[in-house]
Amino acid sequence: MVNVVEVLDVEWRGDYVCSMNISETAALIAHRRSVKPIDMDADREITDGVWQTLIECANWAPSHGHTEPWKFIIYRGSSRQQLAGALQDAYKADTSPTEFKPEKHEKMGKNPLYAHAVIAVVMKRGDKPKVPVLEEIEAVACAVQNMHLAASAAGLGLFWSSPAVTYGEKFAEYLDLGEEDKCLGLLYVGWPKEGKEWPKGVRRPAMDKVVWK
Numbered sequence: 053m054v055n056v057v058e059v060l061d062v063e064w065r066g067d068y069v070c071s072m073n074i075s076e077t078a079a080l081i082a083h084r085r086s087v088k089p090i091d092m093d094a095d096r097e098i099t100d101g102v103w104q105t106l107i108e109c110a111n112w113a114p115s116h117g118h119t120e121p122w123k124f125i126i127y128r129g130s131s132r133q134q135l136a137g138a139l140q141d142a143y144k145a146d147t148s149p150t151e152f153k154p155e156k157h158e159k160m161g162k163n164p165l166y167a168h169a170v171i172a173v174v175m176k177r178g179d180k181p182k183v184p185v186l187e188e189i190e191a192v193a194c195a196v197q198n199m200h201l202a203a204s205a206a207g208l209g210l211f212w213s214s215p216a217v218t219y220g221e222k223f224a225e226y227l228d229l230g231e232e233d234k235c236l237g238l239l240y241v242g243w244p245k246e247g248k249e250w251p252k253g254v255r256r257p258a259m260d261k262v263v264w265k
């Protein structure tokens with residue numbers, strides 16, 4: 053696999069850019085991984101300092117019109133059990149009896165407890181209707197990526213999960229969302245279990261996704 057750091061011109065540095073080393077930045081981006089909830093140590097504490105950093109990094113995301121439409125509802129401790137129940141209820145409500153899978157229902161009840169914390173990611177629509185909803189969603193995705201990068205830099209596991217129920221009305225009711233707000237899924241957060249290797253990443257070649265004109 054191509055090493056991102058090797059192919060970058062690490063010497064280039066404009067006078068106006070911050071002192072961050074571009075090769076370190078690229079390495080962090082390539083290092084970011086999704087760590088499955090089952091591989092997390094639910095009991096290991098995440099300090100207030102780490103939480104603060106994750107949230108501050110998310111908050112530096114760009115947004116059209118400075119709407120800053122991200123909102124994070126963080127479930128820790130016993131509230132994870134309550135969240136698990138809400139996911140199960142939403143799955144029951146949103147799924148026809150013929151499509152209902154008991155094993156999926158059961159998994160929904162367990163997943164939040166594998167992680168130390170679960171974050172419901174919300175796009176909170178502001179009062180700028182000229183900003184398209186799509187751009188508000190894009191901004192929230194940028195915020196999540198910022199948070200995910202910070203987590204990976206700290207060695208903290210994070211997993212973005214978006215089962216269909218998280219987009220549904222029943223779950224939106226549980227989160228007490230406004231009519232124009234949208235849940236964009238769940239982030240499972242936790243330190244990887246001791247001895248777990250950091251997952252390996254795979255990508256198809258970057259240049260195959262570029263059209264030069």
Ligand SMILES: Cc1cc2nc3c(=O)[nH]c(=O)nc-3n(C[C@H](O)[C@H](O)[C@H](O)COP(=O)(O)O)c2cc1C
Pocket residue numbers: 084085086087212213214215237251253254
């Ligand atoms: C918006 C979004 C939603 C996702 N939802 C799911 C999901 O529901 N289930 C899942 O297994 N992975 C989900 N993922 C995570 C991807 O599986 C993961 O990012 C991908 O496998 C690449 O792995 P990496 O993040 O370690 O590079 C989601 C990722 C994004 C960006």
